[in-house]
Structures are given as C-alpha cells and as structure tokens.
Amino acid sequence: MSAIQEVVTEAPAVEAVPKRAMTLGYGTSLAMLLVLILVPLFVKNFVIFQLTMLLIYALAVLALNILTGGSGQFSLGQSAFYAVGAYTSAILMEHADINYALTLPVAGLVCFIFGFLFGQPALRLSGVYLALATFALATAMPQLLKLGVFEKWTGGVQGLVVTKPDAPFGLPMSQDMWLYYFTLAVSIAIYIFSVNLLKSRSGRAFMAIRDNEIAASAMGIDVALYKTLAFGVSAGITGVAGGLGAIAVQFVAPDGYTITLAISLFLGMVVGGVGWLPGSIVGSAFIIFVPNIAEGISKGLSGAVFGVLLFLVIFLVPHGARQVAVVAQHWLGKLKNG
Amino acid sequence: MLSKQKMLAAVLSTAVIAFAATTGSALAQKKYDTGASDTEIKLGNIMPYSGPASAYGVIGKIEETYFKMINEQGGINGRKITFISYDDGYSPPKAVEQARKLVESDEVLFLFGPLGTPSNSAIQKYLNSKKVPQIFVATGATKFGDYKNFPWTMGWQPAYQSEGRIYAKYLLKEKPGAKVGILYQNDDFGKDLLKGLKDGLGDKAASMIVAEESYEVTEPSIDSHIVKIKASGADVYFSMTTPKFSAQSIKKLAELEWKPLYFQSNVGASVGSVLQPAGFENSQGILSAAYAKDGADSQWDNDEGMKKFYAFLAKYAPDANKADGSVVFGYGQAQTVVQVLKQAGDNLTRENIMKQATSLKDFTPDTLLPGVKINTSATDFYPIEQLQMMRFKGKKWDLFGDTISGELSN
Numbered sequence: 076m077s078a079i080q081e082v083v084t085e086a087p088a089v090e091a092v093p094k095r096a097m098t099l100g101y102g103t104s105l106a107m108l109l110v111l112i113l114v115p116l117f118v119k120n121f122v123i124f125q126l127t128m129l130l131i132y133a134l135a136v137l138a139l140n141i142l143t144g145g146s147g148q149f150s151l152g153q154s155a156f157y158a159v160g161a162y163t164s165a166i167l168m169e170h171a172d173i174n175y176a177l178t179l180p181v182a183g184l185v186c187f188i189f190g191f192l193f194g195q196p197a198l199r200l201s202g203v204y205l206a207l208a209t210f211a212l213a214t215a216m217p218q219l220l221k222l223g224v225f226e227k228w229t230g231g232v233q234g235l236v237v238t239k240p241d242a243p244f245g246l247p248m249s250q251d252m253w254l255y256y257f258t259l260a261v262s263i264a265i266y267i268f269s270v271n272l273l274k275s276r277s278g279r280a281f282m283a284i285r286d287n288e289i290a291a292s293a294m295g296i297d298v299a300l301y302k303t304l305a306f307g308v309s310a311g312i313t314g315v316a317g318g319l320g321a322i323a324v325q326f327v328a329p330d331g332y333t334i335t336l337a338i339s340l341f342l343g344m345v346v347g348g349v350g351w352l353p354g355s356i357v358g359s360a361f362i363i364f365v366p367n368i369a370e371g372i373s374k375g376l377s378g379a380v381f382g383v384l385l386f387l388v389i390f391l392v393p394h395g396a397r398q399v400a401v402v403a404q405h406w407l408g409k410l411k412n413g
Numbered sequence: 414m415l416s417k418q419k420m421l422a423a424v425l426s427t428a429v430i431a432f433a434a435t436t437g438s439a440l441a442q443k444k445y446d447t448g449a450s451d452t453e454i455k456l457g458n459i460m461p462y463s464g465p466a467s468a469y470g471v472i473g474k475i476e477e478t479y480f481k482m483i484n485e486q487g488g489i490n491g492r493k494i495t496f497i498s499y500d501d502g503y504s505p506p507k508a509v510e511q512a513r514k515l516v517e518s519d520e521v522l523f524l525f526g527p528l529g530t531p532s533n534s535a536i537q538k539y540l541n542s543k544k545v546p547q548i549f550v551a552t553g554a555t556k557f558g559d560y561k562n563f564p565w566t567m568g569w570q571p572a573y574q575s576e577g578r579i580y581a582k583y584l585l586k587e588k589p590g591a592k593v594g595i596l597y598q599n600d601d602f603g604k605d606l607l608k609g610l611k612d613g614l615g616d617k618a619a620s621m622i623v624a625e626e627s628y629e630v631t632e633p634s635i636d637s638h639i640v641k642i643k644a645s646g647a648d649v650y651f652s653m654t655t656p657k658f659s660a661q662s663i664k665k666l667a668e669l670e671w672k673p674l675y676f677q678s679n680v681g682a683s684v685g686s687v688l689q690p691a692g693f694e695n696s697q698g699i700l701s702a703a704y705a706k707d708g709a710d711s712q713w714d715n716d717e718g719m720k721k722f723y724a725f726l727a728k729y730a731p732d733a734n735k736a737d738g739s740v741v742f743g744y745g746q747a748q749t750v751v752q753v754l755k756q757a758g759d760n761l762t763r764e765n766i767m768k769q770a771t772s773l774k775d776f777t778p779d780t781l782l783p784g785v786k787i788n789t790s791a792t793d794f795y796p797i798e799q800l801q802m803m804r805f806k807g808k809k810w811d812l813f814g815d816t817i818s819g820e821l822s823n
Contacts (some may be wrong), residue, residue, distance in 0.1 A: 119517055119518065120513075120517055121513045121514055121516075121517035121518050122518075124510070124513055125510065128506070128510065214631075218629060218631070221599060221600075221629075231604075232530075232531075232599070232600045232601045232604070233530070233534060233556075233601055234505070234531060234534055234535075236534070236537075236538055320506065324505065324506045324509045324535065325509070325535075325538060325539065326505055326506075326509065326534060326535040326538075327505075328505050328531045328534065328535065329531075330503060330504065330505060330531040331504055331505040331506050331531070331535075333465075333504070335464065335502070335504070336504075366500075366502075370462075370499065370500050374462055374498070374500065375462070375474075377462060377463055377500055378463050
C-alpha cells in the first residue's frame with residue numbers, strides 16, 4: 076500500500092458511518108441552500124461572479140473527491156478534463172452556435188469518454204504512479220491545445236472569446252446573477268447525483284475498492300470496470316465544471332488550464348476533507364479566496380504567505396473542513412443534551 | 414404693451430446671460446467618473462507577480478514606485494495617484510476576477526498596463542462592454558490596437574508585427590537574395606513576429622525562407638532546432654526568442670561555428686540578461702532593433718533622459734536591476750500614463766482619458782531612443798511604432814540608420 080492510500084483509508088469518520096459521513100443532514104443542507112440562494116440578492120455583481128466561480132471550482136473539487144475519496148484513485152490531471160470541458164463548450168458555442176445550456180451535457184459526455192478511456196491504461200497503475208501518469212496528462216494538455224492542427228477550432232495560443240448569455244424569458248436579472256443561479260441549479264443536480272451515486276451499489280463498490288482492492292474483487296466486484304467508471308464520472312463532472320467556467324470567464328486559452336489548476340483542485344479537496352462531499356465548497360473557497368488574502372498581506376511574498384496559511388490548515392486540521400464539521404457537531408450535540 | 418416687450422427682452426437677455434454663465438462654468442467645472450476626485454485618481458493594474466511569468470512582476474513594482482515619486486512631487490494637478498495592482502499568476506480566469514474586482518469593487522478610473530496577451534484577451538471584452546479604458550497593455554500582440562472593435566483598448570510597445578516588418582525592410586535592402594532560416598517561439602509573440610516578417614517580405618517570402626522551426630517555452634533546449642536550420646543551408650538566421658532561449662541560441666551557433674547574418678528579436682536583445690551570459694565574443698555582429706535605451710549600456714551614461722532614470726532608481730528603487738529590460742519598460746510606461754493624466758486636466762472621465770490617450774503628440778519618455786516618439790490618434794492605437802536597427806559591437810549595441818517606422822495598417 077502506498078503512503079497516500081493509507082492516508083485515505085485512515086480517515087476515521089468514513090469507516091465508522093460511510094454513508095452519512097459523506098453528506099450533510101437535511102437541516103444543514105437546506106440552510107446551506109437557502110444561504111446560497113439568498114446571498115446574491117444582497118451583493119455586488121463582482122461578488123456574484125466570485126460566488127459563481129466558487130460553485131464551479133466546488134464542482135471540480137467534488138469530482139476529484141468522488142475519484143479519490145470514493146474509489147481511492149489519485150489524479151493530478153483534473154485540469155486536463157477541465158480544459159477539455161471548457162473548450163468543448165466554447166467551441167460549440169462560438170463555432171456551432173449551440174445554446175450554452177446544451178453544450179454542458181456534451182462537455183460532460185466528451186469528458187466522461189475521455190476519462191473512461193484514460194482510466195483503461197491507468198488501471199495498471201496505483202497510488203503515486205497513477206498520480207504521476209495523470210500529472211503527465213495535465214502538463215501535456217496546454218500544449219495539445221496550442222497545436223496547429225486544432226488551431227482552426229481552438230484559436231491556438233490566442234484562445235477563444237465566449238459570449239455571456241443573458242437571462243432568458245426577459246427576467247429582470249443581470250447576466251452575472253442569471254449565470255449564478257444557472258450554475259447553482261447545475262451544481263445542486265450534480266451534488267444530489269453524486270451523493271446518490273456514492274450511496275448506491277456502484278458507490279459501495281468504489282469504497283470497497285478503496286478500502287481493499289483484493290477483498291473487493293473476492294466479493295465479486297469488477298474492479299477494472301468500477302475503477303474506470305470512477306475515472307469517467309469524475310472526468311465528466313469536471314468537464315461540466317470546465318464548461319461552466321468557460322461561460323463565466325467568457326474566455327478560454329491554454330494558459331488557463333495549466334498544472335497549477337490541477338494542483339489547486341487537489342489542494343481544495345484536501346482542505347475540504349478527502350471523501351467528504353460538502354467539504355468541496357469549503358475547499359473551493361480556500362483556493363479562490365486565500366490567495367487573495369495572501370496577496371493582501373504581502374504582494375512580493377504572496378506565494379510564501381499562501382504556503383504558511385496552507386501549512387497552518389494542514390497542521391491544525393489535517394482532515395480539513397470535515398474535521399471542523401465533526402467537532403462542531405459534537406459540541407452542538409453536547410449543548411442539546413446538556 | 415411696450416412694457417410687455419421690454420419684459421420679454423429682459424427675460425430673454427437674462428436667459429441668454431444665464432445660459433452663457435452656466436455653459437461657461439460647465440467648461441471650467443471639474444468632471445469625474447468613478448475612481449477620480451479632487452484629491453485622488455485610482456488606477457488599476459494586473460501583473461503576474463507569481464507563476465510562470467513572474468519575472469515581469471518587476472514592471473508593476475517599478476510603476477508603483479514611479480507613482481510614489483509623482484505623489485511626493487505633489488501629484489498630478491493636485492491629485493494623488495492610487496495604484497492598485499493585483500496578481501493574476503498569468504492565468505486568464507484569475508485576470509478576469511481581478512479586473513472585475515478593480516472595476517466593481519475598488520472602482521478604479523481605468524486599467525493601466527495589465528500584462529500578458531492571454532490575460533488581456535480575457536478581460537478585453539468585459540472592459541469594453543463596461544467602457545472602462547484598458548490602456549497601454551504590456552504586450553506587443555497586434556490585436557490590441559483594434560480601435561474599431563475595441564475602442565477602449567490600446568497597446569504601448571511596438572507591435573511584434575511591426576518589428577518583423579522592419580527586419581524585412583532591412584533584409585530586402587541589404588541582402589535580397591538571402592536564404593532565411595527562422596527559429597520562433599510557439600506562442601502569440603513568435604507567431605506575430607513571424608507574420609510581420611513574412612508580410613514585409615511579401616511575394617518573396619516563399620522563396621527566401623528555407624527553414625521554419627518552432628519551439629515550446631517548456632523545452633529545456635533548442636539545440637536540435639538550430640542544427641536543423643543550419644542543415645537547410647540558410648545564410649540568414651532569425652532568433653525570434655525570449656531571453657533564456659536567445660542566450661542558448663547565441664551559444665549554440667558559436668559552438669557549431671555557424672556564422673550567418675544573425676537577427677535577434679528585441680525581447681531577447683538585452684545586454685545584461687542575454688548577451689553577457691551568452692558571451693560577448695559570441696555576440697559580435699548580431700543585428701536587432703530597439704525602441705528603448707538599454708539600461709546597462711554605457712553610451713547613455715550622459716544622456717539627459719537616462720540621467721533622470723538613473724536618479725530615480727538611485728533614490729526610489731535602489732534594489733532594481735538597471736540591466737533588466739522590465740525596469741526600463743515600467744518607467745517609460747508609467748511616464749506615458751502620467752502624461753495622459755496631465756493632459757486630461759480636471760476632466761477625469763473615462764471618455765476623456767481615452768480621448769487624451771489617443772491624442773498624444775510627439776511625446777518622448779526619458780527611456781526611449783532619440784527619434785522615437787509616441788503618437789496616437791483616434792484611428793491609431795499603436796503608441797510606439799518606430800524602431801532603430803542596431804548591431805552588437807564590443808560590449809554594446811551600435812545603433813545605425815534612421816528610426817524606421819513599421820506602421821501597421823488596420
């Protein structure tokens with residue numbers, strides 16, 4: 076067993092009550108949803124844009140969480156899937172004049188196939204070796220997007236500019252607000268799908284593989300199929316996130332999807348808590364807002380400040396947001412009983 | 414009756430006087446858009462302080478220091494400059510976030526000098542739809558001078574295509590029968606420069622160019638490309654490269670003992686960061702074109718403009734490396750925007766900023782070569798368009814010939 080796999084399997088809450096620990100209670104979920112629905116009504120367009128990006132990155136982190144937290148496989152190549160999703164949406168919107176909402180399922184499907192196919196050779200690898208293989212994918216992607224062969228569609232190094240959609244049916248809403256609610260709807264749908272997936276037979280198969288591959292195959296689980304399936308689902312969701320990202324940012328270019336993005340997403344997953352889906356949004360907030368905070372503290376040393384903050388988080392709460400949530404729940408329970 | 418007429422006349426005349434008075438005061442009145450007031454002008458900026466292009470972050474720091482100097486000298490027409498510069502790590506999505514933060518949250522008057530083609534492409538549409546000027550972008554991509562489609566965006570440095578055309582002009586005059594081998598960086602910079610050269614050569618491009626090789630910035634070594642170009646039998650060699658690769662290329666040619674007529678793109682022609690590391694003995698006779706003075710070149714020691722530049726560095730930025738082209742760049746750019754703000758006077762609306770930025774006449778920042786002047790108009794969004802050819806001799810660049818204009822027609 077590699078060191079990384081041990082970290083995942085050692086996580087305490089997952090082993091105790093896997094199904095419940097993956098999600099939030101109904102009350103908390105509803106409160107969270109209410110906050111997400113109401114906040115945009117009171118803030119500036121710029122903040123709404125940031126919140127949209129928050130949801131989009133949360134989706135990408137969630138996708139990685141299904142792969143790593145669910146099936147125990149590692150990926151440093153999520154930026155590649157994100158890029159493919161973003162380009163699929165952008166190309167369909169700009170060259171084929173397809174409605175933005177319709178491009179998302181296509182982006183998801185393309186990435187699902189891409190991820191599923193990539194998962195085939197990756198089957199032979201595990202732990203850090205798989206992480207390296209996906210790393211190679213992430214470093215190759217920006218260059219592939221620059222290739223002259225595809226330039227007609229991708230715009231090469233210049234990238235593609237995407238038109239931002241207006242609110243439909245003449246709704247009195249700014250573009251930013253509409254896009255936020257649109258993203259929110261997509262995110263909720265994907266979140267519910269993911270929660271149910273992990274609760275289902277497939278989800279249990281993922282977790283069985285994560286916990287002990289040999290035992291899982293002895294129980295009759297088709298390890299190869301479920302491993303590639305996890306890759307496919309994760310890539311598909313990342314692709315949808317990429318598509319939404321392209322629409323929100325209104326621009327795609329190879330430089331937007333470098334290895335830095337993949338590492339950020341990985342970071343988001345760890346900070347949010349590996350295997351805990353609601354943590355994705357916390358992880359996403361970390362990768363969006365903490366660099367800004369770091370920059371506010373020192374411009375020249377923003378990277379170092381970010382490093383220190385990250386170190387503090389990992390040192391104080393090694394299991395990320397999930398650990399905070401568990402502690403909070405514990406105290407709340409005490410208050411109720413006492 | 415008469416009194417009524419008198420009354421009318423009186424009313425009319427008062428109206429006329431009142432009208433005259435109000436229009437008079439309207440002319441003298443101070444006009445502001447978001448981001449400007451009696452005491453302050455807020456400028457926004459985006460720089461890659463972190464990430465792969467962080468070497469360029471120096472530009473932002475020098476600009477900030479320059480504005481600090483201006484503020485200490487009393488500001489512009491009594492107003493202090495507040496320079497808000499954010500990091501985008503050279504990532505387009507982050508640039509969009511930062512641009513929106515500057516416009517919607519910090520409420521700056523306009524964006525000055527954001528760096529990089531991808532980042533500027535990402536924010537161009539947004540800024541133009543908001544009618545916020547995006548002026549003097551720090552990239553030579555030709556697309557940032559498209560006044561018809563993007564009337565709120567303009568460049569500053571010579572477009573890479575202009576530079577390419579100037580080399581073509583020189584080549585057609587000096588060596589019309591040349592066999593040209595080209596090494597270019599596979600990005601907007603390399604491709605733009607290549608296009609400029611080809612456009613400049615015109616019909617002869619196809620017959621003159623015998624080899625074209627591109628490389629990725631991520632490649633550790635470009636040696637194999639150079640060997641291929643040499644094998645093509647070229648007698649003129651173009652190195653359309655950025656500093657690290659420019660130095661590699663000079664060294665490799667020396668190693669191969671290949672001595673073609675050597676052209677080096679301006680970005681990679683710095684004495685301090687390219688030619689010195691590559692070895693002066695290997696750099697003799699290399700041709701390039703420049704628009705700004707080299708901070709490390711001793712021939713400018715007694716130049717009036719450069720004396721000011723050196724004094725500024727000594728007092729405000731003693732740590733800055735004067736051999737770094739980015740330092741010279743930031744200084745010149747900041748000086749240009751200060752000129753725009755001076756011209757704008759008390760009318761600090763976004764429209765007027767754009768109007769003043771497009772009516773610069775023969776403006777010469779301290780760091781530009783003698784004879785290179787900034788001229789813009791409502792249909793000319795390329796501030797610097799002149800370059801001068803130069804040849805490396807001894808330990809410095811020898812400028813020769815007149816400044817050549819590489820104007821691009823839109």
